[in-house]
Amino acid sequence: MNKYKNILVVADQVNTPQVALSRALYLASQQDNVSISLLLVIYDLSYELTSLFSSDERQSMQDAIVVEEQKSFTKQLEQDYPDAKINLKLVWHKRPFESILEEAKLNNHDLIVKSTHDHNKLSAVMFTPTDWHLLRKSQCPVLLVKDHDWPINGNIVAAIQVLESTNLSTQDDDSINERITQEALQLKQLLNANIHLANAYPSTPEHISIEIPNFDAVAYNQEIEEHHKTAMYTHAEKFNITKENVHIQSGAPEDVIADIVQDVDAELVILGAPTRNGFSAFLIGNTAEMVIDSINCDLLALK
Template sequence: MQKYKNILVVADPEKEQQPSISRAVHIAKMTKDVKIVVFLAIYDFSYEMTSMLSSDERDAMRRGVVMQREEWLKEIIAPHLEQGIDIEIKVVWHNRPYEAIIADVYSQEIDLLVKATHEHDRLGSVIFTPTDWHLLRKCPIPVLLVKGNNWPEHGKVLSCVNISTDDDTHDGLNDKIVKESLAFASIANAEVNLVNAYPATPVNITIELPEFDPASYTDAVRGHHLTTMKALRQKYGISEEQTHVLEGLPEDIIPQVAEDIKAELVILGTTGRTGLSAVFIGNTAENTIDSLNCDLLALKPDGYVSPLSPNLD
């Protein structure tokens, strides 16, 4: 677990308790030479609408708000500094937090982004996309979304793999997910489990093709997934008892298995889909996150380029 040297932690301005900071500090304690930056982007539109003030006066007011938040964060990180954790703070004035976060990821060569999350209203999320969703889609590095519970010793990590297609991108992402799971598991001597969901037989096929045998079809699909999962688990020395191949949708199966095995961390891949398909259909990560009672680590495939990358300018 030596790869994470620079961790960016997104603070929640609405809460006194900061589980994201606690999680980053936990990782730092279990590894060596880790630097943590606690980041907060703040914005108040009312400061921009005060026409009676000059631009200098508005700047001074904004600086005052930033300084207040800096002092607040200094109090929060003080106990961690006393324990020898390398931790600093950064507060910026920005009206789009996710853009400010991703810009800082690039400017500081961050390895891991840690942010606390909570349940989102599904309908509201279609209209007002939460920062979490933007980060899942557009952040180029691993995003660890923290629900708040502490990681127990000898707990369980659930790796969500996609073995339904022979696709180089999915194969590479599967390998990345399993390797990441093994690395995270080493922090707390945790057990790695693998999960894969395969689709049920489409009802319309049995109606349109009377001679179609749904039982044979289901057996063939399950057999393919079991064989492919066996090859993947054997590649990384994971036992059969720690693999789960179930029929259903990933957004249903993943939370179910995570609850059954009492996982403290779920790791999955997200391809960063954007546009209308992402808004109305949603990525697996987005459909899954609110149903989990544990942390979620979302990974991008190798070679992913964020639409907010400074190299695209």
């Protein structure tokens, strides 16, 4: 089975070993004829600010740095991954995410793999990390990797959405849910893993009983829970997933997913991430962006 045929790995210039590359090589080892490209984006602001050199001289200096970095990085790769077939490419660019997206589009990559770490949420309001740009703008799946193993018979958590009203059109909702679950099933086969479905439903607002005196909060909460259970069990049955592996909890999606990941000791979370461009691409709040900082495992975001 070939799930990913053309993988783009984002190199980590600072940390070794290359966690994202190791994960991509593992995926490749479970398939046939997989191509892996490793992209290293380098940039040094000091070479842009100096006024002592002409633009051509600055360009020559940048090219020389790229050549030296390529030699050094190639030597390190040969030492760390002596038997791996890797296509290494270095580019000079001040916005790494733009280089990554351009490379993925130009070469029709079907997966982007990048190592990640916790982000400072306050600074992220002012400066969006590369990870978040990829989650918002990439047209292909993005796998954000943390430093841990993928053991045999590990656990995959697929995050499923349920609309609150049956009067709303569920075509898009069902479509992404089916894609997430199909992705989990294919990775289950590829990695010999177990699938768990996770769903969060909203809790009753605390002050609603005061604002609406005759409102029955308990009955309302039970109705919402039953609606989600019915939808989730129907979805699980469609894909032959047992009820024991269906997890439904009240709360914010990022909190519920993090709790379930910890409970089942998951290696991977799969969820949907809407593609955003323009002004909306600068807004904070995508579930995938909040989840990645609250889990201790990898995250695969689908569009």
